[in-house]
Amino acid sequence: MKLTLKELISKRNEYRENCTRSLAESIFSGTGTYCNGTVDLFVCWPHSAPGNVSVPCPSYLPWVTEDDSRSVYRQCLSNGSWRLQENSSEAWRDQRECDENRFFEAEEDEMFRQAALRVISIVGYALSLFSLSLATLLMGILRKLHCTRNYIHINLFVSFMMRAIAVFIKEIVLHVMYTKLPSDDPGWNSYSNSVIAVVCKASRMSMEYFVACNYFWLLVEAIFLHTLLFTAVLTKRRLLKRYMLIGWGTPFVFVVPWTVTKVLFENEGCWANKDRWIWWIIRGPITLSVLVIFYIFIKILMLLLSKLKADQVRFTDYRYSLARATLVLIPLLGIHEVVFTLLIDECVEGNTRYARNVINLTLSSFQGFLVSVLYCFANGEFQAELKKHWQLFRFTNHFQVTPCIDYRDAPLKHLWKCSRGRRSHQSESYEEEGGPATHSHLLQVAWQGDRGGGEGGAVAGWRGRGREMGGLEFHTRKSLSGSDGEMTLGETMEEILEESEF
Secondary structure (H helix, E strand, O other), X not given: OOOOXXXXXXXXXXXXXXXXXXXXXXXXXXXXXXXXXXXXXXOEEOOEOOEEEEEEOOOOOOOOOOXXXXXXXXXXXXXXXXXXXXXXXXXXXXXXXXXXXXXXXXHHHHHHHHHHHHHHHHHHHHHHHHHHHHHHHHHHHOHHHOOHXXXXXXXXXXXHHHHHHHHHHHHHHHXXXXXXXXXXXXXXXXXXXXXXXXXXXXXXXXXXXXXXXXXXXXXXXXXXXXXXXXXXXXXXXXXXXXXXXXXXXXXXXXXXHHHHHHHHHOOOOOOOOOOHHHHHHHHHHHHHHHHHHHHHHHHHHHHHHHHHHHOOOOXXXXXXXXXXXXXXXXXXXXXXXXXXXXXXXXXXXXXXXXXXXXXXHHHHHHHHHHHHHHHHHOOHHHHHHHHHHHHHHHHHOOOOOOOOOOOOOOOHHHHHHHHHOOOOHHHHOHXXXXXXXXXXXXXXXXXXXXXXXXOOOOOOOOOOOOOOOOOOOOOOOOOOOXXXXXXXXXXXXXXXHOOOOO
């Protein structure tokens, strides 16, 4: 039987109160000298005649049952005092029968597993936090990348970062809470209501909020991609405010009621999930968001499959391209969460649950790192813009490199302004020219071009209901790595599904 720390403290206090009441109401029934009854830190001792004294193991121990026959022993001396330990003022007792080595061995095994999970979590979230912070900083510095699409990406990055920070804070609080345990009865009595316990509950609440925000920003990414692919006209500036409300505001709708419910009905420990129905106040909306993301994911794959099969002359191995697209979309939209949403804790136990937790925690903690790589570091537009700024930096510092702009008619002192010039057509898309956006950095697909011509192909886009599926156009785009005919991670979903504007 597993007990929370607060439940164990409560049962121990109840045991001691019953013992104190019983000793106050009882008297020694024998004659002559006897040892006074007492309650020590472990068990209750009655008034006893000289000799060996035995009492059942205390009932508050998790492994002790009602029909347990094991006992703990003391020795009452002939002078009416309890035998003391050598070189100590503490009374001697023999509690070996009450010890449960198998229980502690099982607990040690469980603690080892939990420690392994914590190591995976810390490494994954630390790597994600570092990569996401760097990606957010660079996307903020590169002004040409400022557009609605990248604003959504940045908010997703921030949600991942806040999730990681909240997890770190909760781990630190738990470490402090369970390493600095009280050593006396008054300390144990007030422990569950101490400041550190309140801080632990607050950290748990903030963690649940930012985890929910992370899920809903993944939902925003899926909705935005669906809007780009299936909607002919959109006003992205106006949509951004709605997306902000969905990503940061919606979690308040169910995290606040969950917090109130926990305070009223389950205000124990660090708010562990004891009552599953209370936990569904948070799990329900998150599960719904995951299912919506999965539905959008299936629609995107069906659209991609239809376009790849439409021209098998260029896409002879369309199954390979579809598989690559699927593998890239899974971490970007968090599709793996569908499996763990259906395979809930109540459905598995033992080693199966541990394996589930290892896989789930590994994917969740490292997902931020994968998202930063696919949305930012491996993105062609980001790499080109970063390379241009690096070349400009070296040029202005008198290194012999190729300049990033045509400076024949521009004064040298104005070269630094090249990064602050007009946004590219790819980045501005709808905001400046009123046309639909063509890039969202949500999918990269790679395939090898024809050996003779060295040309890749991008499937023409679907820009509205009036555009017929038969009018597909293909454009050549060379690899950023310099090998002709190979499309790299720089290719985006819209470059696959819509017309290339190069």
